[in-house]
Amino acid sequence: MRSRRNGSRYARGSWRRKGVVRAAFESALTLCRMTVMTASRHCGQSASGFRVTSDVISSSFRLPWLAGTPGKDSCAIMSVVETQSLFTPDDGLLEALPVLRQLVRADYLLTRADYVGDVGPDRRRDLEDNFMHARRTVTARLIASGWSAPGSVLHPRRRSRRVNWARSTDE
């Protein structure tokens, strides 16, 4: 017979699992929204745009029916998603471009130093510090834009967004 203590432990685990599944689902859904938004924005300009985009989704989430979707079908998928209002305005990556540029530059300098091999240990350490600093800055920028780092708790801004949304719905 299962003890009361075991039962409560099982219940806690179950809730944790539910949370993980829900978080994974929300991530997938948000990415699909972003993808569809990008695809629809460029549908008229580039026929291959949506194919590339659907391939990204397909490879990331193992959805083979989306891969290589030709023009007409992709527009049909988009209209279905559009009617369900699955759009999202921004993912914060374009805002992060200035710090991403710094990171790419720091990585380039470090790689070049290793390749050419003409820098002393002090200079090498400086370049490495620069690269680590740039990585930390990019991580901070992404978190400030609402992204949640791997293994971290939900971002407070995301929580408050949820609360605000619930309040506005109640009102």
Next chain:
Amino acid sequence: MSDLGIWAQPFPTAENRLIALMPALRALVEADREVAQAAWLRKVEPKMRGGVEARRDLAALEVAAQLVASGWSPPLHP
């Protein structure tokens, strides 16, 4: 980094996983440079400018996909 306030904390796992994303980040930065160049030169036809912007957005999407695949969770939009 000062404008990032309290978010400028060390996240070793997240920072290490960014290394694997460097090719996609490089592609995004390069695509953004092309957009800036097209706008600055003003020699590119509007249709073509749309093309470079589309490439940049797709590069951003690729970065987003790789971030999610490496354990990041994207911002939620109600």
